[in-house]
Every structure is written in structure tokens, then in C-alpha cells.
Amino acid sequence: MGVAAVEQPPCLGKCVVPGEPIASLPETGTVRVGGGVQQAGRSLIAVKAGVVQQGPGDSLWVCNRQKRYIPNLNDAVVGDVVFCRVEEAARDLDPVLTCMDTAGKAAGFGPLKGGTLFQVSTSHARTLASGPPFLAALGRSLKFELAVGANGRVWVDAPGPANLALVARLARQAEELDAAGAVAAVKEALASGLR
């Protein structure tokens, strides 16, 4: 038994609303409860509006478009000039950030020079961080650097202000489009001519 007591619960991918029951607790075993889910007696209910997803360690959580960021352990975040990792996050204390990964190496963390910083919703930041196809399509024709933070802040750098504006615009727009639409938008932007 153990953590995998709730295997592929049928509620995954379902849109839920506050007050709606998601799953009932099984007789034995443990269930990990993530953000947006609360225990009420023998069942788990949603306390946010969004889509039910399974997170790391088989936890159930509700994903939604949120502007506010809630610190989680091991999230990579972008501050004003620094790309760092959340080391300690407790509800009543300020989160502790670090610029080294768990092995003590730099691994791409540290101050970011140049480029531009903008904000997106936390769910879109997660999508961007997972390496969507439109970024790969863009990378084939254009050189750019991208740092995505779980706190919704995205840093982009590219040679030339026109290219920089283009990458930033496409990264933002992709939130409203699905995967195929985003790739199509990239192709269209590149075809319309960029030095």
C-alpha cells in the first residue's frame, strides 16, 4: 500500500469548483493533498476553481490561472535580476532563496543581465518551463535565451530589440493558444520577415 493508494483517480482533468467533492478517502493507505484541495470528513473537496491534476508524489491538486504565487520547495523562480531556487518555504516566514542547486553547483542560477522581464500567470509559466513545441520551433530560426520562474516571471534575452520584442510577444500570446496554434503563430511571425 502506501502513497500509491489513489492510482489514476477518475477525477483527473475534471474542472472543479469550490465546494465540489473530488474523491473520497480510501480505507487504507495515504493520499497526498496538494494546493486547492482540503479534507472534509471522509472526502476531499476542492476549494478553488480549476482543473484537478496529479502532482509530484501522487498528490492531488487544483490547477488554475492565478496571478499570486505561493512558494513551494524546489521551485525555480525569477526575481528582479536573479534566477534562483526556493530552499525553504513556510507559511509564516519569508521564503529562503538560493542560487545553487541541491548539489551545490551554479546550474544556470544567478543574476541575469540584459534582456527583458515580464509576468504571466503561474499556470502558463509551468507550461513554458516544460519546453513547449513552439519554443523549439522558434529556436530553430532565432537565437534567444529564456528563464522561466514558477512565480510567473519570465526573463527573455535575444540579439536585437526587434527579436527580443518578438520572442516576448510570442511567449505571452501562447497562453491564449493551444500547442498547434502557438507553433502556427511562430511560423507566421518568422515568415513575415525578421532580420
Place this chain on the structure above:
Amino acid sequence: MAFTNSSVPFFRHDRPAEVIADGKRLDGRDNEEFRTLFLNCGTISQASGSSYVELGSTKVMVGVYGPRQSDRWMKYSEQGSLDCDVRLATFATRQRGRPIQTQLEKELSAQLETALSASVLLHTFPKAVLDVQCLVLEAGGSVLAAVIAAATLALADASIELRDLVSAASVSRVQGIQLLDPTAEEEYREEAGLVLSFMPCLNQITSLTSHGVWSKDELRDAVELAMGACEEIDAALRDQLVQNASQRRDPPVLDEDDNENA
């Protein structure tokens, strides 16, 4: 110089003397029918969450800001606090309102806070304050009910953790007949009225405000009527939130003539 021409009316339309004629309401609704409901989320882009609700002619817009740091003079608190502010636009009522907050607005704000505080999980944002700003654009009757529904929608849009959605309905008793979702004219002629706010999933009443004289049976009937309406309004709120949460704009599909195919 005063206007002495008595043929110029002070109000464009007089209030109707009878709101129930032959047992029928002026707008043709049943006694237990509420008006058309229109809901929209994400109306105000700068707010954490927002909503716009129309209940018949009553129009309400709500913006939720925060949770943000509370003022320094407030003592440390393990729980967050909810700061509700209801304003009526000066053009919302029959007679031009005053720009400063009136007694009615203060009362509506307090009633809104009572209705919502049972649902909001305040312990998820300690030391912070959540601002719920409501603007009533047109007060066409059942204002508090519309404000509560709009505020719930805005809180859910802002991803504030809620135990359940709070919906509300109001009932007026006119000439002994109980009318659900009264218009402003019906409220003006009422003998007694009540507003009920309810959490349907948890089956809990969060607030009940009543005025006038109610007998035990009348009160029970009115509360049941309002609870039934709350369940329907709750279903509409849920639909709107699910639609909002699952919305994804696909690129339009064009056929060979470049016309959009739905």
C-alpha cells in the same frame, strides 16, 4: 428661481401603485421565478479576480484585490481579514445618490462580509487583508443578493480558497403573497422582506437578514423558497466558473474560401 411649471414631471415614471394585479406580477413572472441572470468573470484586468453580474435590471461589478499586506497598525493575526466595500454609483438609484458612503452602503458592506466570511478560508492568508470592492451600477431590486453572488464569483476567479460558493436570494411579501427576486418597485411596496445567503454543497446558511413582521410559517416558507432559488443560482455560478477554467481559444478553422467554420 424655482421651476413652477407643474406639467414637467419630477420623475420620468411614477412608481406603480399596484405591483400585483390579478395575482400576476408587473413583468409577467411567476411568484417563484427569478429574473434573467447574466454572469461574467475576469472583467477587471488589474484585479486579482473580478466579476460582473446582472440580475434583471440590477447590475453589479466586483473586484477582488489581494491578499495584500495589511496596514501596520493592525495587530498580528493568525487569520487573514476580509474588507468588503459596497458602493452604489450615484446614478444607480431612482434619485441621484451622494458620493460619500451612506448608511445603506455601510449596511450592505457589513452584510456582505457576514455572508462571505463563513466560506473564505481566512487561515490561508495570515496577516494579509483581502479587499472586495463592489460597485452597484443599477439598483433594480435584490441588490444584496446580486452583490453576494457577484462577490463569490470574483473570489473564485481570484483563486481565493473557499469552502463553498455562496449564493443568495431575496424574497418580498406583498399583500400576503411571497415574491422571489423582487424588483425595486416590488420592494418599495413590500410589507416584509428577507435576504438569505446559502452554501448549497455544505447545506449551510451563511446569513439571513429579514425586516418586517413575519409569522413562523411565513418565515419558513420564505426561507425554503429562497433556498431553492439559491440552488439554481449556484448551478449558474458553477457553470460560469467551469467555463472560465476550461477556456482555451483555439485558432479559427478556415476553409478554402478563408471563411471561418465554427
